[in-house]
Amino acid sequence: MAEAEKLWLGFDLGGTKMCAHVFDDAFKVLGFQKRKTKAQEGMEATLQRIFQTIREALDSAGASPEQLAGIGMGCPGPVDHNRGVLLSATNMGWTNVQLKKILEAEFKCPAAVLNDVDAGVFGEYCFGAGKNAHCLLGVFPGTGIGGGCVYRGDIFTGANRSVMEIGHLQMMADGPQCGCGRRGCLEALASRMAIAVAAAGAAQRGAAPWLLKNAGTDVAAIRSNILADSIKNGDRAVEDIIRQAARWIGVAVSNAVNLLGPDIVVLGGGLVEAMPTLFKNEVAEVAAARVMPPFVGTFKVAAAKLGDRATAQGAAAWARQQISGQSR
Template structure:
């Protein structure tokens, strides 16, 4: 297909630790075609990037668009990313180091590419199209294996010159707590991530305090995922409910401190844990944040559940590509 103003498109790409997804969007960011694949990061970055390119080409074919019609590409990547160079420095989830993602995409597709942190991309997607639409300042918090965070202020993702910012999961909340994966002690992730909740739930099940959870998965940490935790609470395991409530309150306390710094209108909560137990998380985070925030700010925000699900990262990537390249032309 010959590229014309009518068929120009944007590509958003979500490069996750277990799956990847390419989505082609029209100029209004409506999805035209998408392709999912398993990431298989252990195969190495060379094969991995070949899979990225294949996924983009497959999505373009489904969208009935040619590579020449692509106006720009945004890709959200996990791990430590040099945003200026478009380079994955180190990603534990993928096992990749020093991968020149931007250079590879631009050489293959002859279109400008921008590399983002994957959480930033999801937060930007919610800001442009989801639960944070219309806000001047929006904070996103996504508890999962860790706890990711991001902030959009006046339409721009808050970030450093080369590195992403807003690592809310690494705010210290317990100076005598456990060692975090980052090497520091007592980060929010060690107290309130899905992994921390699952570990506490396994101990409760072992002690006989969560009979429904024990019956379902015993104390197998690999099986105590968001759905199992939610089912346990629904079945009546009060100890598990208290564990989740504590985690939500701890997240809320850090959010409250952040409210004092940035005065956001919206705090968006997302990820599998929140999707499985939205009321528990919204209530716990909101109550703790309002108690922690200074009086002038305590009533100036709302807490909402993310709306875009799996599409948040790809839509955010494509929209950030538009923002970035329009800014360069201005």
């Protein structure tokens, strides 16, 4: 590889696993590495695992740290993107971590730090399902429900923090308890966690025989692919639960459309990857029926295209935009 070639590193820091992708300046993947986060071993140990993962990704690309033009890191929590600080990551026990400074000191290159869903949505804007959108709204149902918005080529943020917490839109007065401490949030009604709890209940009642036989009633074992298989194998109760969850997401999307007027709504994350048609159709139908009438027909609902790579690739692309002022 030519010494002069600019390389970008995209990092996806998750509560359970982390991964690093090395990209050339045309955003072709040159190298990759992943490992478990193991946040329970403490922050210093996790930082060392991050450094090691980045070095090994560079090794797998046959590249050295000196070739890095920049690092972009997507993080599992609200971020102050101006200072590059991860404000909090509850599932890792981290608060106010100066990741930009830490990465720049270790790798001697500029770094940009942003929220992981923002990064994923920016990835879909640059390379995936939302290319060239004027306003792209991304909704990623998973363990929680993340949201992000790219408006006129940049990530929509507050003055000094990530926003677009669509998972915490208030859907139901005195509804179920949400992980954020409030009640009745979208996430408490329609995340994979909420779906898995309801599906486990159906299995226990004898209403979902395939699920009971193949996954039991352990909520942690009821992953997105198991849910999709349960529907394919005739568990009607599970299908009803998931369609209802998708319809709640449709209601939330209709509210977001009234506020933001996106031209495209991209749905992503594990649940949507496992059941893209179900989610796309339910969300599109409910959103069309609920938006203020002038908005009907003004937006498209599409499934994300980048899969697992969205956050790392979007983080690297955003780093390039911040560092070199080059958008694509």
